[in-house]
Amino acid sequence: MGEHGVIRRYRRFLPVSEDTPVISLNEGGTPLIEAPGIVSKLGGDFHLFVKYEGLNPTASFKDRGMTLAVSKAAERGARIVACASTGNTSASAAAYAARAGMRCLVLIPEGKIAYGKMAQALIHGAQTLEIRGNFDDALEIVRELGKREDVEVVNSINPYRIQGQKTASFEVCDALGEAPDMHFLPVGNAGNITAYWMGYKEYREGGNSSKLPRMMGWQAEGAAPIVLGAPVERPETVATAIRIGNPASWEHAVNAATESSGAIDMVSDEEILDAQRMLARTAGIFVEPASAAGIAGIVKSHSRGDIPNGSTVVVTVTGHGLKDPGVAVENSLAESTVVDADLDSVLAAIGLV
Numbered sequence: 001m002g003e004h005g006v007i008r009r010y011r012r013f014l015p016v017s018e019d020t021p022v023i024s025l026n027e028g029g030t031p032l033i034e035a036p037g038i039v040s041k042l043g044g045d046f047h048l049f050v051k052y053e054g055l056n057p058t059a060s061f062k063d064r065g066m067t068l069a070v071s072k073a074a075e076r077g078a079r080i081v082a083c084a085s086t087g088n089t090s091a092s093a094a095a096y097a098a099r100a101g102m103r104c105l106v107l108i109p110e111g112k113i114a115y116g117k118m119a120q121a122l123i124h125g126a127q128t129l130e131i132r133g134n135f136d137d138a139l140e141i142v143r144e145l146g147k148r149e150d151v152e153v154v155n156s157i158n159p160y161r162i163q164g165q166k167t168a169s170f171e172v173c174d175a176l177g178e179a180p181d182m183h184f185l186p187v188g189n190a191g192n193i194t195a196y197w198m199g200y201k202e203y204r205e206g207g208n209s210s211k212l213p214r215m216m217g218w219q220a221e222g223a224a225p226i227v228l229g230a231p232v233e234r235p236e237t238v239a240t241a242i243r244i245g246n247p248a249s250w251e252h253a254v255n256a257a258t259e260s261s262g263a264i265d266m267v268s269d270e271e272i273l274d275a276q277r278m279l280a281r282t283a284g285i286f287v288e289p290a291s292a293a294g295i296a297g298i299v300k301s302h303s304r305g306d307i308p309n310g311s312t313v314v315v316t317v318t319g320h321g322l323k324d325p326g327v328a329v330e331n332s333l334a335e336s337t338v339v340d341a342d343l344d345s346v347l348a349a350i351g352l353v
């Protein structure tokens, strides 16, 4: 892997030319980590690999698509990049716009994005507007803004975002030497499941893999429009990143599940939080709540007998746990203890007297 960043590494699969400036933070190349501890804990008989996308430059998978969207925006001479976001797209857009020397405008739902993500938008100098509404309202406004010539919308309705994000499938196949049997991931605005499916299909067509995984997408119960078959007016979930009631890539997501004999299903907030804690304690991997939806999906699928013995299963964990420290501290069900600064006090506190 001599080349850094998804545009340089996967140029032949991407809509770029010699004239495209490469705006990159060396995204991609994230580890695929085997997690046998979780499988034993579930009493399962399959091989589980975690694609840890929290290790991208802005700590989520969004960077894969953002490098391409911002590079293409720069190529056509756009001056402003804009997005609606539940927090991670805005963090990524802010960083890549800063790198490109472009203005960035982000619209986020008031009071509903995690603290770390707010910090990212602000420190990278994005103009940050909290709207009195939810993500779906923000996206509608951004679609209108995108009609202006000088504005480039970098939500996943921008086709370059999906193109960039599909490189994650390539990396999974490269790491395993073949596509997995099942691929689990959270679903919010539904761009990522669309991108993975596109990537798996292209890689097979190119002769780089010989099979296709079943795509298993997971929404949060309070924000599960695809599962319910109708938009959700007031989506609610602890997993704020996927608090979305009317996903932009709805049909593509349904297609991915149908074509691959997979499914789009839902998990409760409690299942999400249990999965976040289990992943942290059993595999040593810290993810934000939305990212744990795919893990919760594995727990649910396994309990229903939906994961055949001997399968190779990949789960994408989409964002780093440090993005949302508030929920993590609460969900740890643990607390720190203050003691005097001497050995006896420490030994007493841990019960080793």
Ligand code: F0G
Binding pocket: 060, 062, 084, 085, 086, 087, 088, 089, 090, 156, 186, 187, 188, 189, 190, 191, 192, 193, 241, 242, 288, 290, 291, 318, 319
């Ligand atoms: N996981 C995380 C951590 C996310 O931030 C998102 C989406 C998803 C999963 C769902 O991915 O939308 O492609 O289905 N976050 C967007 C944002 C909406 O604004 O950051 P999706």
